């Protein structure tokens with residue numbers, strides 16, 4: 001199910017932090033959002049999982065304005081792993097994951113056999129089946145992250161929205177999570193700080209800077225030394241990953257960052273404009 005973000009503004013108490021963002025998350029593709037701290041990635045994602053209302057513009061789900069759907073209906077289509085954490089849930093791991101079934105149930109209805117199967121499968125997929133009976137609050141940060149991903153998977157959404165899903169995860173679990181996303185092949189909108197992970201897993205990337213989408217395209221076209229310098233202020237070489245052939249960014253960690261980029265960078269000429277629809281469904 002395709003997601004269109006059209007001329008989106010997001011504001012907090014009248015302060016605009018995302019301005020005129022346009023992008024498409026094509027059906028069945030993994031669409032990555034990258035950008036420096038504070039560039040607006042979470043704010044944009046919050047409008048897709050309806051934590052925030054757009055100040056202007058629209059989010060379309062398969063052509064329908066999200067705001068025309070009831071919360072329960074949109075929750076059957078869109079599930080999120082947000083940054084704002086429900087950290088104090090006094091529930092077991094299994095109960096937290098079962099919350100993903102809520103949009104399919106009448107108020108206060110108990111889980112049926114299908115709900116229990118889907119919950120168990122989601123826990124297995126994230127490698128947390130053995131922890132099903134533990135208290136959620138007793139888990140480590142990375143374990144909580146995986147349980148909350150299982151909750152989103154149990155929601156059986158058409159669209160997964162993941163805000164920094166690899167936060168807290170060790171390298172093995174990062175790799176497993178990214179493989180899971182690739183295998184599931186559903187429409188996924190994901191923000192990532194790890195640009196090498198983004199290069200490996202995303203079909204298309206959108207780069208945010210100071211509230212605007214400044215470049216869009218396949219990772220190979222977007223992740224260039226010039227863009228990394230201009231948007232992220234780092235010196236880096238982009239080489240070919242010796243095992244996978246994906247772009248691999250080799251950062252120069254020996255020297256401080258480059259001089260601060262202007263808040264509205266020039267759109268790099270070699271990157272396809274953000275509004276391009278070529279190759280999208």
Ligand SMILES: Nc1ncnc2c1ncn2[C@@H]1O[C@H](COP(=O)(O)OP(=O)(O)OP(=O)(O)O)[C@@H](O)[C@H]1O
Nearest residue numbers: 012013017035036037038039040041042043044208
């Ligand atoms: N709840 C909020 N209330 C007020 N301002 C906010 C809120 N959340 C974010 N902001 C501001 O909005 C701007 C964009 O923040 P946002 O969290 O969307 O960026 P981000 O790209 O996700 O950053 P990061 O990479 O650090 O997670 C920042 O200036 C931030 O301070």
